Amino acid sequence: MSLNLMQTFSIFGFFIILLFIVGTYCLVVTRNILRAVIALEILIKAVTLLLIVVGYITGNVALAQSLVITVIVIEVVIVVIAGGIALSVFRHNDDLDVRRLQNLKG
Amino acid sequence: MPSLIILVPLLGLIILNMPIGNFMRRGAFWFAIALFSAQVLLAVFHHSLAWTGKLPPVDALFKVGFTIDHLTFIMFICIGLVSFSSLLVARHAMGDEGELFKFINLLIIASVGMSGIVMVKDIFSLYIFLEITSIASFILIAFRKDVYGLEGAFKYLVLSAVATILMLTSIALFILVSGDTSFSTIGASLQSGNRVIVMLAIGIFICGLFIKGGVVPFHGWLPDAYMSAPAPVSILLAGIITKAAGIYTLIRITSAVFGFIEPVKAILMLAGTVSILFGAFAALGQNDFKRMLAYSSISQIGYIVLGAGTGTALGIAGAVFHLFNHSVFKSLLFVNASAVEKELKTNDMNRMGGLSYRMPITSATSMVGFLSTCGIPPLSGFWSKLLILIALWQTGHFAYATIAVLASVLTLAYFLMMQRKVFFGKLALGLENVKERGAGIMFVSIALAFITIGAGIFFPVIYNNFLLPIKEILVK
Numbered sequence: 001m002s003l004n005l006m007q008t009f010s011i012f013g014f015f016i017i018l019l020f021i022v023g024t025y026c027l028v029v030t031r032n033i034l035r036a037v038i039a040l041e042i043l044i045k046a047v048t049l050l051l052i053v054v055g056y057i058t059g060n061v062a063l064a065q066s067l068v069i070t071v072i073v074i075e076v077v078i079v080v081i082a083g084g085i086a087l088s089v090f091r092h093n094d095d096l097d098v099r100r101l102q103n104l105k106g
Numbered sequence: 107m108p109s110l111i112i113l114v115p116l117l118g119l120i121i122l123n124m125p126i127g128n129f130m131r132r133g134a135f136w137f138a139i140a141l142f143s144a145q146v147l148l149a150v151f152h153h154s155l156a157w158t159g160k161l162p163p164v165d166a167l168f169k170v171g172f173t174i175d176h177l178t179f180i181m182f183i184c185i186g187l188v189s190f191s192s193l194l195v196a197r198h199a200m201g202d203e204g205e206l207f208k209f210i211n212l213l214i215i216a217s218v219g220m221s222g223i224v225m226v227k228d229i230f231s232l233y234i235f236l237e238i239t240s241i242a243s244f245i246l247i248a249f250r251k252d253v254y255g256l257e258g259a260f261k262y263l264v265l266s267a268v269a270t271i272l273m274l275t276s277i278a279l280f281i282l283v284s285g286d287t288s289f290s291t292i293g294a295s296l297q298s299g300n301r302v303i304v305m306l307a308i309g310i311f312i313c314g315l316f317i318k319g320g321v322v323p324f325h326g327w328l329p330d331a332y333m334s335a336p337a338p339v340s341i342l343l344a345g346i347i348t349k350a351a352g353i354y355t356l357i358r359i360t361s362a363v364f365g366f367i368e369p370v371k372a373i374l375m376l377a378g379t380v381s382i383l384f385g386a387f388a389a390l391g392q393n394d395f396k397r398m399l400a401y402s403s404i405s406q407i408g409y410i411v412l413g414a415g416t417g418t419a420l421g422i423a424g425a426v427f428h429l430f431n432h433s434v435f436k437s438l439l440f441v442n443a444s445a446v447e448k449e450l451k452t453n454d455m456n457r458m459g460g461l462s463y464r465m466p467i468t469s470a471t472s473m474v475g476f477l478s479t480c481g482i483p484p485l486s487g488f489w490s491k492l493l494i495l496i497a498l499w500q501t502g503h504f505a506y507a508t509i510a511v512l513a514s515v516l517t518l519a520y521f522l523m524m525q526r527k528v529f530f531g532k533l534a535l536g537l538e539n540v541k542e543r544g545a546g547i548m549f550v551s552i553a554l555a556f557i558t559i560g561a562g563i564f565f566p567v568i569y570n571n572f573l574l575p576i577k578e579i580l581v582k
Contacts, residue, residue, distance in 0.1 A: 027264075027268075033260065036264060040264065040267045040268075040271075043267075043268075043271045044267075044270075044271060044274075046271075047271055047275055047278065050274075050275060050278045051274070051277075051278045051281075054278045054281050054282045055281070058281060058282060058285045059285075060281065060285055060286075063281070063286075063287065064281075067230060067277075067287075070230075070234060071274065074234070074237045074241075077237075077241055078237075078241065078263070078270075081241060081245060081263065082260075082263055084248075085244075085248055085256055085259055085260050086260075088251050089253075089256050089257075092253050092256070101256075101257045101260065101261075102257075103253060103257060104254060104257055104329075104330040104333060104334055
């Protein structure tokens, strides 16, 4: 890697790691189903950014583009299903607290 | 030609869902039956022309590269068999025709996803098919929309999304090192790449696969999902989805991309052994029939990972054979558990007892299933465990081999407890009117039991025709 690319990578790398930390913190701390889904979204955004940067550095912009678009499509499907589950949980429990989702254990 | 395995079900789904009358809904069941039977038959007779022929117009349109080898054939057989059993059980478990139709759609999507997983040769298509399978299984777990199903589905969704994020991160790192996504290019460039990045990527990827496969310490979602899902979905999840998504991918990626390097082997064997012990001890303490089977699954998956961790041709053959056996006998046990659940309206083993008087076929086939799980000759489970043990002994891992043998005794212990509580002893109060389930479920139980017995007795044939050629995945 040349110096210029290295510099680009370090700037993006900082934000990627920041997004990872924010997402992980959010996922660990939150007690709300929708916030957990948002945390997953933040984590996926971090990965998407990483893919774009990697594509730029290695000169595979076309590959990175197709990858990122596919990731976005799949992520939307996952969020829709998570939203559906959250809605059904709300209809049963009247709130979105994950602490009330503890019927299964043993 | 292999692309037809993906395209035919997808086209069928589109046609079945066209708004041209209700007869399509009734046709869906038979379409799925034909699909899964064709898949199993084509894979069993894999010397036929169907796999090597070319269809230029289709290949020109559908440009995903697929590869077919003997590991793929065994996975095709497992996918077809388990989906078939799940379908027949669903027909009896779900009264409503509309529900059955929805279930069949999701089942076909899941099986397309799994067929894709076992055929791909680049890491990006692998990710897509893994997600197709996972998305279908989230919906399947929450199928009844009850509180338990939603909880199980949500736990699986969150952990599976985390696994996906880990895998994508590692895919990005692989692209950084090699500049491409195909297995062979990545595998070739791993030796020359930056050591830290390569090890980080491999570690992250293996963690993701462990989550998908339910290997300890990432097993948290697995008992909840198996227990809360409707009966046909439990069969599908336990029988094939976790294995295709987690364990098969682990074997394929390790042999084709990472290579069996020492750190990978050490991680696999350690995780496998911990899973064996943890699953067995946790299963001993369960009162819920399906939850006990789920922990038993974790334990048996440990054997598969342990066998794959040896990195020798024999170890991988043993692991793959145990994978096949486990999908057959765990499906059998879940079919029987679903029959018992449907009759008694409960899964609590303390409220059962003496069911062998009322359900003799369920009881007898359960016995075949659990004896095979424990590795009693001549049933098929004995041979796969024997292969794994020989491979461990040959590579000099005596401690792991000893633990694996002793854990087999634990397996026998919890299954004997299960059999005594549920089927043997005096008939429990209030169970006088229990009957065998319908012919469909009994047919599935008996067929799976015969496959277990047959695979044990005709082991040499299977070994020579299906297991021995698997070593071709090691020579790259």
